[in-house]
Amino acid sequence: MTNEMQMTLEAPSIYQPIMLSILEITPMTDLEKVFKIGLPHPMSQDHKPGQFMQISVLGVGEAPISISSSPSRSKNSFEICVRRVGALTNALHALSPGDVVGVRGPFGRGFPIERFRGKDILFAPGGLGLAPLRSVINEVLDDRSNYGRIIILYGARQPKEMLFRDELQEWATREDVELHLTVDEADEKWKGNVGVITTLFSKIQVSPRNTVAITCGPPVMYRFVLMELLGMGIPEGNIWLSLERRMKCGVGKCGHCQMDHIYVCQDGPAFSYAEIRHLEEAL
Amino acid sequence: MTAKILPKHAMQGWIETLREHYRIIGPKPAQSQYVFGDIHSADDLDLSYPTSILPPKKVLLPQREDLFRFDSMGDTPIVEPTFDDEPTVILGIHACDMHSIALLDRVFEKGTTDQHYQTRRENTTLVSLECTTSCSEFSFCKSMGTLSVPENFDLHMTDLGDEYLLEIGSKKGENLLRGFNEVREATDADFERLNKVMSEKWSHFTYRLDFDVTELPALLSLSYDSKVWEELGDRCLACGACNIVCPTCYCFDVRDEVDFSLRSGGRFRVWDSCQLDRFAIVAGGHDFRDTRAARQRHRFFRKGKYLTDQYGVVGCVGCGRCAQACLVHISPVDTFNELHRRRVPSAAAQEEALA
Known part of the structure; x- marks a missing residue:
């Protein structure tokens, strides 16, 4: 740089x-x-x-x-x-x-999006997990012709906790983006899906071997989202996550972000599921 | 290799000469134990020390170290990094601690170089001391392959009775003898005495590991799900003493402080401990290593496998300080042996299984 x-x-x-x-x-x-x-x-x-x-x-x-x-x-x-x-x-x-x-x-290491070109991309952010994935979503949308379908499944606890609502509006109106939203608890104005993020998976079909899935959310979410993604037949190497950890230095010295032998600040925070599935401390 | 002979009675003169140019740190008595501290005269120094409470790591990676000072009084905050470049000599470092410094050098120089460590390290001269007797009932350096001093010394001393033989390992080491006339060249007779000391020392140390240390990373890989970790977790008080006294523990926390104006202050790092319950917790409250068993496993995996895999050198140097400091007698050599015992059934058990 x-x-x-x-x-x-x-x-x-x-x-x-x-x-x-x-x-x-x-x-x-x-x-x-x-x-x-x-x-x-x-x-x-x-x-x-x-x-x-x-x-x-x-x-x-x-x-x-x-x-x-x-x-x-x-x-x-x-x-x-x-x-x-x-x-x-x-x-x-x-x-x-x-x-x-x-x-x-x-x-850290971000998502290797150059390897995702030509593929359908399924984004599954939960809550604040949309913050890092918004960076990928907009990057892909600004290079739209190089990707297949763009599917976004976003879950928040309540409608008022949804982030980037202007952009959600914009993605909802785009013909080339499939957006599905859900909330754990609806309010009186909410007309969409109610339930955790995994309830959205039944609303979509994917071509599993041509799909890259990217998910980020609270630690408890990964296990359930992964079951859905693996259940759909998406290969482990095509499922990507961004992991949160305590970090003090960002340069692989302070030791706080280590999970098993991996330093999340150096080798991540973006990982494919294939890279971390054998690490007990990962998920 | 060139070597010099320093008579013990000349030690005071040498220290006086060194003090003109260097801060001198060495082992000295503190109540019933020993610490690495400032040496002002030969009387302060006790090179016959068994082991020290804290390793000389504390000189290269101080328990608390300023990273930068800041001043927000003006329109634009001023951030000024701080470095310690005071020329320093550490005297009398045992072989295990020399191995740990070799590891710290790799940790802080690999990838992104840590300039705070590097500055202090470049301005530090290491004088190691040949270990001729076991220093503590807890040590097991011979088993870990750390009983011989590695080649990172600047000057290496061996006690020959009334004299020290000084082997020169670097220009920095040579500089320590510059302008000091009470040393002489070592002769063949001196090397004969050195060889005698060296050949006699090994029998004073025992092997305490029941298997070869090169098998340790693989043993740990096989023992990830061992019950031993739960058992250690049940005993562990999570006090962090093992980390604090360990010569190869280097994890740190980073904190800010402000002065009374609330506009200026600094950021500093302090030693941290992976055994404390807040080590892996994030702001949202999730703790990524939330049991003492998992934290014990993490510590032993770092010592016996992760650091070796990552840096190619041993992560536990067998000094025994953590075992000595532990209030509930958790010891690395006993832990490693127990893991080995459970992986390798006894001959009797094997026969029984076959019968």
Whole structure:
């Protein structure tokens, strides 16, 4: 990479963030906001969908957060979708446009989307799992002719917890995207499917050996989604996941993200099911 | 190899000469045990020390280490990384700890180089000390293949009675003797004495592992689902002492602090422990290693397999510090032997099975 992002790796210290301005903050739900962070130079196309940044607020701390914008749309900025759950994310939520945050990255291995060309792609994000998968979805949609069917199955707990609703609207109206939504608990206005994400699988048919499935969600979700995907006959090597772990360094030193012998920050966070199915600590 | 002879009575003069250019760290008594600490004179130093509470790792990877300072007083925050480049000599490092430093070097230099470790390491000169007797009832270095000092020493000392024989391993080591006239060249007679010490030392150490250490990674692979981990988990108090005293544990937490202005402060790292229940927990509350049994297994797999697979060197150097520190007597050599015993049925049991 020949851009500002890489400069964080060339800084005198690998732990030193560069300070970048927040351009926009868009509230999504009660718990989530999207932050658009400006880059002094265009970010290269080299950042892969599925990679993450280490984001910090000086004096509070640092946390790994996946990039939510696609490389195709990350020119002079990138976006992260942040749920406030801990000290750092609560501090981020208290910031305003114009404030600065510390940024290191991008880190990790994203999804190898060049290998997915020509295939049908089935996205199955649950809850906040849409944040990293949105990066892949938009990247694929911006290169639409190179892919087969695009199927998106998205589940949230409640309608008001759905993320990126403008984009869900847009995908719903596109002829070349098959979007199915579900919520665990409906409200009075919800007219769609009610039930966990696995209840959506009966609504679609796939050509299993020509389909790549990509899923991301809370840890409890994977086992059930995997059963559906494997049950459909999608090969283990064509099922991709993004795994969450505690991370302190992002560069394979601090030890927190290790699952069995794998460092998630280096070898992941994107993995094919074939790569991790034998690891007890993975899922 | 060139070697020098340093009379023991000249130790004070050598330390005085070194102190002009270096901070000196070495083993010294602390109450009933020994620690690596600042050496100001030969009287502080006790090279006959058995083992130390903490390994000399604490010099290269301090328990707490600043990564950068920041100042948000102006319009744009200023972030200034901090590095420790003070020239330092560590004296009297045992072979096991030298092996652990070889591992740390690989960990912090492989892939993305950690400049904080690297800066301190480049400015540190390692003076190792030949182990001639077993240092502790808990050690099992001979079994782990770490009883011979590896080639990462700058200067290596062997006690010949009234004198030390100093083998020079690098330019950095040679520099420690520059301007100091009380050493002489080693003669053939000195090497004869060295050979005698070396040949006599091995019988003072016993093999404590019931199998060859090269079989350890495979043994662990076969023992992933062993009941031993549950048994250790039931005993473990999750205090983290084993990690803290381990020369090859390097996992760390990163924290921020602010001063009274709330506008300036720093980010630092501190040692962390994979045995503590918060080690693998994420902000949403999910704990990815939520039993003591899984955490014990993780520690032993790191020591006996993962680090070896990843870096090509042994992950447990057999120093025995964790066994000594453990309040419930969890010991790596006993654990490895127990795993081996359960994988390899006794001859009697085999006969019984065949009958």
